[in-house]
Amino acid sequence: MMRFEGKVALVTAASRGIGFAVAHGLRAGGARVAICGRDEASLAAAAKELGAFALAGDIGDASFLERLVRETETHYGSTIDVLVANNGGPPPGGSTEVTEEQWAAAVQRNLMSAVRLTRLVAPGMRSKKWGRIIHMASTTAKEPDDGMVLSNTTRAATVAFAKTLSRELGPDGVTVNVVLTGAVLTERLRSLLQPAPGTSSLDEAVAEAAKMFPVRYIPSADEFAKVVLFLASTEAGYLTGVALPADGGFMRSAM
Numbered sequence: 001m002m003r004f005e006g007k008v009a010l011v012t013a014a015s016r017g018i019g020f021a022v023a024h025g026l027r028a029g030g031a032r033v034a035i036c037g038r039d040e041a042s043l044a045a046a047a048k049e050l051g052a053f054a055l056a057g058d059i060g061d062a063s064f065l066e067r068l069v070r071e072t073e074t075h076y077g078s079t080i081d082v083l084v085a086n087n088g089g090p091p092p093g094g095s096t097e098v099t100e101e102q103w104a105a106a107v108q109r110n111l112m113s114a115v116r117l118t119r120l121v122a123p124g125m126r127s128k129k130w131g132r133i134i135h136m137a138s139t140t141a142k143e144p145d146d147g148m149v150l151s152n153t154t155r156a157a158t159v160a161f162a163k164t165l166s167r168e169l170g171p172d173g174v175t176v177n178v179v180l181t182g183a184v185l186t187e188r189l190r191s192l193l194q195p196a197p198g199t200s201s202l203d204e205a206v207a208e209a210a211k212m213f214p215v216r217y218i219p220s221a222d223e224f225a226k227v228v229l230f231l232a233s234t235e236a237g238y239l240t241g242v243a244l245p246a247d248g249g250f251m252r253s254a255m
């Protein structure tokens with residue numbers, strides 16, 4: 001198990017799914033953890049289960065992010081050491097279909113949240129000469145999906161931002177990496193995987209979908225979180241500026 005004693009970690013969009021599993025792993029390793037999500041009731045339940053500090057709000061809102069970081073640091077009496085900037089997936093849509101409003105929301109939630117959170121936590125990490133920033137994205141950053149222009153565009157921009165940032169923060173002991181998520185068996189994915197014609201159950205639909213991946217399975221959020229926990233660990237200090245595909249070998253590009 002990765003050890004995080006003495007660290008304060010903020011995981012955004014973490015009342016369920018991948019974010020929750022990462023927060024759980026950080027807590028299990030001894031970190032003091034803060035989470036957020038929009039729905040107050042599910043966030044409160046998650047915070048109770050984790051023993052985490054929580055604040056409800058939308059990561060697309062700049063003033064909410066300022067409050068989240070400030071209140072986390074006040075609550076724990078320390079600046080944030082580990083930032084896992086997770087977010088919710090933007091809606092599907094083709095390049096000429098998505099509306100002006102959908103573009104604006106996706107840019108705020110999936111790109112500007114990462115930029116703003118970084119701006120808020122970087123000074124504390126720099127002064128401690130240690131920090132871990134992990135941006136959660138998707139394989140769509142590298143291999144765009146049909147009908148997913150908002151994800152394709154904002155995820156690719158996140159990778160460019162993170163690479164730029166890694167060069168700026170590297171001299172101060174702060175690493176910056178992006179996780180390119182393939183598929184993870186969260187509630188969201190289960191709800192997206194409608195049983196295919198000829199199959200009779202969700203389990204069969206999941207098994208069918210797993211055939212797309214060379215490893216032939218779709219991981220649980222807890223298994224997937226271990227990739228993120230490694231990037232957050234002290235042991236991963238030499239790894240920075242990377243957009244790491246955690247996709248069971250799904251992407252075909254060699255580099």
Ligand SMILES: NC(=O)c1ccc[n+]([C@@H]2O[C@H](COP(=O)([O-])OP(=O)(O)OC[C@H]3O[C@@H](n4cnc5c(N)ncnc54)[C@H](OP(=O)(O)O)[C@@H]3O)[C@@H](O)[C@H]2O)c1
Pocket residue numbers: 012013014015016017018019036037038039040042057058059060086087088089090109136137138139181182183184185186187188189
């Ligand atoms: N699961 C996969 O197979 C997969 C594959 C590729 C990429 N991803 C990406 O990974 C991310 C997490 O996926 P997941 O499957 O864990 O999703 P999930 O199970 O739907 O969980 C999303 C979490 O984010 C919170 N959230 C969503 N939008 C938010 C916002 N605007 N402000 C604050 N919190 C917000 C949700 O709580 P509230 O709804 O209460 O706000 C929830 O806690 C998404 O960006 C998704 O696109 C997932």
